[in-house]
Amino acid sequence: MLDLQQVAVAYGGHTVVKDVSLSLAQGQIGCLVGPSGCGKTTLLRAIAGFEPVVCGSIRLQRQLVSSASEQLAPELRQVGMVFQDFALFPHLNVADNISFGLLNLSKADKASKVKQLLQLVGLPELGQRYIHQLSGGQQQRVALARALAPQPKVLLLDEPFSSLDTELREGLAREIRQILQQLRITAIMVTHDQNEAFAMADMIGVMQLGQLQQWATPYELYHKPLNRFVADFIGRGVLLPGTMLDAQRVQTNLGVFTQRYVSNVQTGDKVDVLIRPDDIVHDDASGITAQVVEKAFRGSHILYQLKLHSGEQVHCLALSHHNHAVGEQIGIRLDLDHLVLFPRLS
């Protein structure tokens, strides 16, 4: 449906997006994450047709829309956009904002379409309100309805929730996912927030310095990061030093761990083992202890930052009735479902 092959985009001869290949099937939602300046918005703008590609190709429903020699104008791509600042018209009411892009429709058809869209985004009563009379979350729903009105082939969302409260974001991301799934709209969203990406995406792309490091399902990305950058970027992972005892067992300061599959490592190799907060279980009966350095209450859980006796620090997600003070030693054990290892960079 949406297919990018080896896309490169440059500003004034300086390449800021390099060799990006990804694809989404009809109705799938993709998210792009990565540090500031890594090229996420530029890639989105290239898909929309606002930036030309210097290499590679972009296809929408098999139609070539961008290549080094061809460039379909943005207005001919049938791409919808939702922006961070909503970009709604303050002098128009909600209904008129939504119907703004609906050309060639009778007044009655426009009204019926607007009614249907307001229903879809959960604002059936608010058509006559002005934008300043809406909350941030409601404004973003209107922006979504406006982008969906012309029935775009693909919807692009550029940090659509970043000006909203944290508590609102994840809920709205899930809700918008349901709306898009209901319509089987293919969408791609840029975000800074991993939780938002996890709530929204079928596929997530992690970008670094203009390159796509991994394009995978949220599960795969979390559990099988392809490289250190992805492991480090996604999900509060810590890389704990270890030494391979043989091709499957690794010795660390938290004990010996066995991997089910033989990977590309040999006896004696120095490696780093990826440890996520949910891999470390708080266990009073364990002989291994660590000191609480910091704690963050998360309602049902507490996220502890712990210092091992060797000095390394790890995170531990414990049930919140296990409430310990900073400075206390607590028992821990490692409960790893599978090992993610990277050869140590010396």
Ligand SMILES: Nc1ncnc2c1ncn2[C@@H]1O[C@H](COP(=O)(O)OP(=O)(O)OP(=O)(O)O)[C@@H](O)[C@H]1O
């Ligand atoms: N119009 C422009 N002209 C020149 N360089 C630009 C332009 N827009 C962006 N850049 C540069 O291109 C690179 C990628 O920018 P881009 O906005 O795509 O990153 P991003 O990942 O979306 O960042 P952020 O998360 O901060 O929004 C950056 O180095 C940026 O400075």
